[in-house]
Amino acid sequence: MPPVFRFAPSPNGYLHLGHAYSALLNVRRAQESGGRFLLRIEDIDPTRCRPDYEQAITEDLAWLGITWELPVRRQSExxxxxxxxxxxxxxxxxxxxxxxxxxxxxxxxxxxxxxxxxxxxxxxxxxxxxxxxxxxxxxxxxxxxxxxxxxxxxxxxxxxxxxxxxxxxxxxxxxxxxxxxxxxxxxxxxxxxxxxxxxxxxxxLSVVVDDALQGVTEVVRGQDLFHATSVHRLLQVLLGLPAPAYRHHQLIRDDEGHKLSKSTLATGLRTLRAEGVSPAEIRHRIGLV
Structure with a gap:
């Protein structure tokens, strides 16, 4: 069976360079290993998640040249x-x-x-x-x-x-x-x-259930979730779920050394795209040329 990778953003804001790095890294590793790439929408928070943000996610990923298998899994469903x-x-x-x-x-x-x-x-x-x-x-x-x-x-x-x-x-x-x-x-x-x-x-809870039901074998995500893996491993064992392989990657940071975040209104990919930045330049900025 080929390895299965996933990118799982929440539609509570616009994607930024940090998301681009994670998504493109997952795609690259899937391509290098002959694996599959899935998109999952983590929309369990109805107060913050919005359909227009989800639409922006798919538009930004497509602009970067990323394709994914259908159907997309939405947690709210x-x-x-x-x-x-x-x-x-x-x-x-x-x-x-x-x-x-x-x-x-x-x-x-x-x-x-x-x-x-x-x-x-x-x-x-x-x-x-x-x-x-x-x-x-x-x-x-x-x-x-x-x-x-x-x-x-x-x-x-x-x-x-x-x-x-x-x-x-x-x-x-x-x-x-x-x-x-x-x-x-x-x-x-x-x-x-x-x-x-x-x-x-x-x-x-939802992330370990999703990864198991979708057959995800490779979790490639940011270092900000490294310690949370302890809780995920606990839930996997308690629920009898398989454990994927984990690869936590570096975070893209701003000029002051802070990680990019939706909550701090980091410049979104859609803004960079509107300013004329190309997908190739995005890859150059995040070191994935």
Whole structure:
């Protein structure tokens, strides 16, 4: 079977040079290995994802000379599959609801910081500080039935105990040059959110389900997702899903050394295209000539 690669952007903004690098690198590796290249639209967030952004994604990729297999997988069309995976984890007793608002969580973190500091995950966000695991099952049911907002979290301690030691083979490198066999450390992320009342899946859950169902064998993505691989390996083992090979690549950065991001309004490919920049010049700028 030929290797399968994928590029999986979210339609919550316009593609920039960093996306171009990742997409073109996946295409190059697929071509070199006689593999397949898939486009996946990660649109599980209805508040930020928009059809016009998805259209812009396909236009920009086509302008770069990229083609992909059809049909394109859109996560919003596969919520039942993520729900089935979540139900399996729930049946293992590895999922619990938490009911604190974001403001309440911020206050808890501030209190714990004042008491000597509170741990952060590899992305710098504070770990979940609440005590929802101690809420009796009957009370949890009452709160959920009442319509109260909630997040469904992975009981990380129980999940790690069930899965045992985990690792992955890194063909690229992490932010600090990590390569080779990498020991997964999912506990560094705390009790991650797997779904919310109004969003029935999360990035962590949907990405491992998608990769398995699409037969993805090679995950080529940015170093900003290197540490998240620990959570993905944990979920793959818990759900009995195959593990693809991982290759994390360098990030394209601005003149101040910051990674390009939609949230910081990095110059989009569509803007560069409108300014007369050619696809060949894009490849030159990102070092993929």
């Amino acid at each position: 596969h919520l039942a599959e993520y729900g089935a995976a979540l139900a399996r984890l729930q049946a293992m007793g590895l999922v619990y609801p938490s009911f604190e608002s974001r403001a309440e969580i911020a206050r808890l973190v501030a209190q714990r910081d004042a008491d000597g500091g509170w741990p952060r995950d590899p992305d710098g966000a504070p770990l979940y500080p609440g005590a929802a695991k101690a809420v009796p099952a009957a009370r949890r049911g009452e709160l959920m039935s009442s319509g109260a907002p909630y997040a469904l979290r992975l009981d990380m301690d129980a999940a790690v105990a069930r899965a045992g030691r985990l690792d992955w083979d890194e063909a690229g490198c992490g932010p600090d040059g990590e390569a080779g066999t990498i020991e997964a450390r999912p506990a560094a992320w705390g009790d991650v959110i797997l779904a919310r009342k109004d969003t029935p899946t999360s990035y962590h």
